[in-house]
Amino acid sequence: MYANYEDIQETFDDFVNKVGGESRNIKKYVRRNYVKDNSGFPREGAYFGLIKEGEEPSGGYHDLSLVVFLSNEQEDKDDRCMVALVFGSLGYRDDYDIAALPGTKRLFMNLGLNDIFIKNDFTDIQSRDGFKDFCEAKDNLYPADDGAERIPETLRNAFKKYENVIMVASLFSPHNEDETKKKLGKFIAAYANMRSWPSNKEQRKVVNELIHNSKNDEIDEEREIEKLRQLVEVRKYVVLQGAPGTGKTRMAKKITEGKKVFFTQFHAETTYSDFIYGIRPIVSKEKQNQQDHLEYEEVKGVFVRSIIEAKKAQDNAKELNKSPDEVYLIIDEINRANLSNVLGPIFYLFEPTMHESEVTIEVCPRLSLSKLPDNLRVIATMNTADKSLGGIDFALRRRFAWYTMVPHSIKADAGYEFCEEAFIDMEDIFYKYASDEELNLMPGQAYYIIADNSVELEERLRYEVMPLIKEYLAEGFLIRARDSFISYFKKWIKEEMYK
Structure with a gap:
């Protein structure tokens, strides 16, 4: 393989030119090679790559570089190469802020590659544990029955001095042209983006196409609705969480279209009496002496009303020998209330796999349950941006399934x-x-x-x-x-x- 490494370099250089690595014949990088033409594969291992503009062509260098480590196995099937983002031997000079930005790591996370190592902290130049685990991982790209090692010896020799400072890495077979182009193209595009190389519309287009950044892909709303319907069907109790404007309440209503739905919105003053059951005083006039007379009436909260409706649907279905209709309760802004006070003892009943038990909870007079009706579904929404609100304790988190709705591009409705x-x-x-x-x-x-x-x-x-x-x-x-x-x-x- 080593005799043909020029093919990989040619592919590499072609991508570098397409993403703006050179402008008006001025290179925005310094090229480094540790390969020896016609001299055999170096004992220490061969590599080539790019370092930041302004660095020296040899010796130690600063900041983040893009490197391709080469192998030289006796059989083509045993060859592996590694493309990597590597920290320079002289430390950070200009790139510390870039390395510390969360977006730099996200840039490589969004490359859409399964077999990739990404260091958790790009400012960490000491540990190699994560990279070591990557090298020793079960190989899904190259099945073990082909007799090849995931990391052949000649490749390991090439990168072994850099294990602590490899920030991102992915393997590819140099004899698989499509895989080689895919891995090199994505890494070079990410590096160009990080360095702000693209200077015109065409170069930016190439970078975006190579990265194929999924964060800007439109989400198929109908598919998401169906996915959530299935989740609610299986888990019964689901919280839709996300930033303001991500369509949580709208999605809850879409899921429940055509169903029997109860709706409530929690706030800081919501109480057990509001949500479940309470007693309300009323003042009336006695007919004979027309004096004020204080009486009390019971008030069933939305939760009790939804339970009663679900049990009624069960009874009707039993008479007709069919499955009962599902009843939905939507709780908007669930984390705005003090949930311990609002839920009280019924907290115990929110268990999607609960069977009839010996423990019975008195929800209100004339209504005691050992489990919630099987046809009752609860969908809650939670605004993750509202940091002034109360949190959700771990016990309640365990009882609900949590679905995060993220901001995303959409196709707007007509008009x-x-x-x-x-x-x-x-x-x-x-x-x-x-x-x-x-x-x-x-x-x-x-x-x-x-x-x-x-x-x-x-x-x-x-x-x-x-x-x-x-x-x-x-x-x-x-x-x-x-x-x-x-x-x-x-x-x-x-x-x-x-x-």
Whole structure:
């Protein structure tokens, strides 16, 4: 194989040129080679790659580089190459901020490759445990019965001095042309994106096509609805969680179309009496002396009413010898209330696999249950951006299935427009700067669905999105993205965030 390594280099260089690695005959990188033409494979192993513009052509170097490590096995089937993002031997000089950005890791996570190692912390240059596990993993790409090692000796010799500083890596067979082009193309496109190489529309198009970044793919709503219907059918109790504008309540209503539905929205003052059962005082006049008379009446909450309806459906179905109709309870903003106080002892009944037991819970007078009706389904929604609200304890989390709804591009309904460019610009800021937790704060696609005129988009951004972003910044979220947000609103509404 080693005698033909030029073919891999030619493919590599072709991709580098297509994604903007050179502009006006000026290279935006320094090329490094440790290969010896006509001299045999180096005992230490061969590799080639790119280091940052301004570094020396030999010796130690700084920052992040893109490297292809080569192998030289006696039989072609045993050859493996590795393409990797590698930390320079002289440490970080200009790339520390890039390495520390969550978006840099996400860039490689979104390459759509199954057999890939991605270090959890790109600023960690000490540990190699994760990379060691990757090298020793069961090989799904190259079945063991072909007699090949996952990491052949000649390849291991090439990268063994760099195991601590390999940030991202993936294997490919150099004799599989399609696989070679796929792996090299994706890594080079990601590196070009990280380095901001593309300088024209065509280069950006090539980068996007090579990365095939799934975060911007439209989600098939009908398929998602069906997926959630199946989840609700099996698990019975489901929470739809996500950032504002991701369509949680809308999705809950879509799932339950044509069904018997009870709806409630929790808030900070919601009580057990509101949701389940309570006693309410009423004042009436006595007929004879017309004096005020205090009486009490029982009030069945939405939860009790949904249980009664579900049991009624069961009884009717039993008489007709058929399956009972399902009854749905939608609880909007479930984490706005103090759930321990609201649920009380019925908390025990939220168990999707519960069978009849000896434990009976008195839900209210004349209604005691050892399990909830099998045909009762509960769908709750939770806004992950509302950090001022109470959390959900682990015991309740175990009883519900959790489905995260993420912001995504959509096809708007007739008469409406989805402002995709403005949405993607906002999405790019969050993917670059947001931590995993902060990613849950991204404004959803609903903010970018407007009637067919640009004025409405400007109003949405000015009076809804910008105040939300300013609140995030005031709470200490996404601080590093502050300048990017300022530039975003200058571009889209020509207004300063701070005056």
